[in-house]
Amino acid sequence: MTTYLRNPLTIVWALLTAVTVVSWLTARDGGAAHLVNVTVTVVVLAIAAVKAQLVIWHFMEVRRAPTWLRATTAGWVVVLFALLIGFYFQSL
Amino acid sequence: MTAVATTARRSIPGAPSMWFFVIGDLIIFGCYFVAYMYYRGQDHTLFLHSQARLNLDIGAINTIVLITSSLFVALGTAAARAGTVTDAVRLFGIGLGFGAAFPLLKLFEYVPEIVGGVTPGTNLFFMFYFVMTGMHLCHVLLGLVVISFVIRNLRTAPTPNISLAETGATYWHMVDLLWLVLFALLYLMR
Numbered sequence: 001m002t003t004y005l006r007n008p009l010t011i012v013w014a015l016l017t018a019v020t021v022v023s024w025l026t027a028r029d030g031g032a033a034h035l036v037n038v039t040v041t042v043v044v045l046a047i048a049a050v051k052a053q054l055v056i057w058h059f060m061e062v063r064r065a066p067t068w069l070r071a072t073t074a075g076w077v078v079v080l081f082a083l084l085i086g087f088y089f090q091s092l
Numbered sequence: 093m094t095a096v097a098t099t100a101r102r103s104i105p106g107a108p109s110m111w112f113f114v115i116g117d118l119i120i121f122g123c124y125f126v127a128y129m130y131y132r133g134q135d136h137t138l139f140l141h142s143q144a145r146l147n148l149d150i151g152a153i154n155t156i157v158l159i160t161s162s163l164f165v166a167l168g169t170a171a172a173r174a175g176t177v178t179d180a181v182r183l184f185g186i187g188l189g190f191g192a193a194f195p196l197l198k199l200f201e202y203v204p205e206i207v208g209g210v211t212p213g214t215n216l217f218f219m220f221y222f223v224m225t226g227m228h229l230c231h232v233l234l235g236l237v238v239i240s241f242v243i244r245n246l247r248t249a250p251t252p253n254i255s256l257a258e259t260g261a262t263y264w265h266m267v268d269l270l271w272l273v274l275f276a277l278l279y280l281m282r
Contacts, residue, residue: 004167004183013163017156024152027280033144036136037282048276052269059166059265061105061258069104069111076118080273083126088281091133 012058016051023047041088049081105169106259114266117231121224121270128220128277135216140282142217145210147201151279154197155271161190162268165239169261172254177246180257184243191236191264198229221278228270235260235267 004010023044030040056073057063063070104111132139168183212222242260246252 007167007170009163009166009170013159016159020152020155020159023276023280024148024155027282028148030282033282034137034140035282036140041281044276044280048273048280051272055162055265055269055272059162059268060262064102065104066102072115073118076115076122080122080125084129084277087126087129087133091130091136 009058012054016054019047019051036092038092042085045081045084045088049077052077106262107255110259110262114262117266117270121227121273124220124224125273125277128224131216131220138215139217142215142221143278145205146221146279147204148279150197150201151275154194155275157190157193157197158268158271161187161194162265163187164190165261165264169257172246172252172257177252180252181243181246184239184246184257187264188236188239188243191232191239194232195229195236198225224274225278228267228274231267231270235264238263 026040026043030037053074056077060073062073164183164187168180168187171177171183172180210218212219238260242257245256
């Protein structure tokens, strides 16, 4: 079982869990829940984008996939989060 | 892994047809995510007040549950590929266990919400919340069935179907991926 502990996938998991806890605490302690908070939003959306790419790259094994699949999935992450952040700032 | 090995093994994990389904799903959910953000921008106050009624702790625990389930499924896929079938069965089994915890925890969210009078008809936030998490939950349940088939194949087939394991795992990781975004949009952002 120690081989699984040292597996790169387990390290990715530890990273994903750690940043999930960071965004959990950011949202929980990030000031009044009823107020728009740009810092909290930018932090949690940035963390979500990084997590999405980590899952795609390591768990879905896209890092070993052909270029078109790497480009399509990375394009999804970039376009989605650009639109999310864009609509958010446009609405402020 | 060396660069040579990476290039040599560059191939689509699992059945290519599953990837069309995965990419299609990502685009469909992506449209919902962007629409949600657009409508949220029209009425920050409504969305923030409604969001404050969600159970952030269950949402966060469920995120970690899905990430952990994904890890075991990924390790199980690697074990199946390496030919250590007993390990693969055990790892997929643990992944299935964590995965099954997700709908159970979701019940602890939905039931108090609905009993408390919150439904999709309450307002636009809860319409998005119930529709998007409901559609995602259907994906979770289907994913659990798929993972069960993978385990059955690993246990009973004379030669385990590695492509099936990879395909099932890919679908399951997509379920995890969609939740990560949903969690940020519905529970975390302000």
